[in-house]
Amino acid sequence: MGIFGRKPRRDARDTTRDASFEFFSEDEGARFRAGVHAAFAEQGLEVTVGADAVTDSSGRQFGLGNLAAVCHNDSRGPRVWPELTRRHIGIMLRAMDGPSVLDTMPAEKFRAQLYPRLLPDEMAGSDGFDYARPLAEGLREVLALDLPESVMVLPRSSLEHFGDVPALRERALDNLRRLPVESHETVEQEKGAGVDVVMGESMFTASRVLTLDELVPRVTGRGLSTDGALVAMPFRHQLAFHAIRDRHVIAGLNTLAQFAAAGFEEGVGRITPDVYWWRAGALTRLSTLAEDGIKITVDGEFQAVLERLIEG
Structure with missing residues (x-):
């Protein structure tokens, strides 16, 4: 009976x-790419x-990062990679x-399925996304349409028929507020230093940072102080925060x-x-991931908050 409880075999972390x-x-990478080639050939x-x-052959490019992460994170292991790959490529x-x-989409249905989406600068800096709202170093906000099989990130030309950008953004935020909280848990490595993690299948889970002041009391029962919170959005299905209190x-x-x-390394999207x-809706970057590890840099304003809380 025990054989049915074994986890799928994967190569050890110390292999190349x-x-x-x-x-x-x-x-595993070679096996994954062979499966990609086979799935396209089937099409x-x-x-x-x-x-x-x-x-x-026509010059169209298809990125593999999300699909690779989907395969890696599936608990059933490499045996299901061909199935996942065929499905992903078919949708694409x-x-x-x-x-x-x-x-063909009616205007009201378009607005009802509109959400804000966070993207790294390099993904939101191309032609057509001049309306993208800078949030902080390395991060921008765009508008996206939630469809049954995918999410369509919208350039300005796709928005013009449905209204002006500020009004569409307000509607997108209202839609975001109405999303259910699918999962919430607290990770605590040291007493008092807990990190709250909100997760979900929704492609816009990380976008909830835009309404953090409403989300925090909803999931924790306690609002934020004027010092705000530390936040992380490693991938689209996850938002983590630490409310700054002491x-x-x-x-x-x-x-x-x-x-x-860790989440960024293995996450999908x-x-x-x-x-x-995060403080009063504004974001300031505190940490960066470099080749030699994580670097934390604080400005004078955040340093003053640290000193006040530590001394207090």
């Missing part, structure tokens, strides 16, 4: 790692498979090849920085490995 997706071993497309993207191709949903803020920052870096200080 894949150059692009460190959570795979070198052999009648011959592609060139690169380290982290594929290119078809249907979205690209089919008629645009924007041509001297445990330093331990909370260290815990959250490690948590964010990666956003940022960094930790930010």
Whole structure:
């Protein structure tokens, strides 16, 4: 009977790692890319498979980062990677090849399915996204449409028919506020230095940082102080925060920085490995992930908060 409880076999962490997706071993990475090539061939497309993207004969490129993370995180192991890959590629191709949903969607339905989405600078800095709202170093906010099989990130040209950007953003925020909280738990490595983690299947779970002052009392029963909170949005399905209340803020920052870096490495829909200080809706970056590890840098304003809380 015990054999049915065994976890799927994966290569040990001390085996040579894949150059692009460190959570795979070198052999697992090769197996994953072979599956990608086979799935495109089943769709009648011959592609060139690169380290982290594929290119078809017409020059279209498809990134592999999200799919790789989906495969890695599936608890059933490599045996289901072909199934996951076929499904993912099928959804992607249907979205690209089919008629645009924007041509037929009624305006009110469009606005009802509109949400704000967080993206790293490099993903929101292309033509058409000049309206993207800078949130902090490395992070911007755009508008996205929630569809049955995917999420469509919207350039300005896709918004013009439905209204002006400020009004659409307000509607997107209202939709975000109405989302249910799917899962919440507290991670505590040191007494008083707990990190609250909100998780969900929704592609906009991390976007909840935009309404953090409403979310925190909803999940913890206690509002934020004027000092705000430390926050991390490592990938789209997760938001973590530490409410700043007392001297445990330093331990909370260290815990959250490690948590964010780990989540960013393995998460689907990666956003940022960094930790930010949220106060009155504004975000200030406190940590960055460099090749030699996590670096924490605080400005004079946050340093004053630390000194007041520690001395108090």
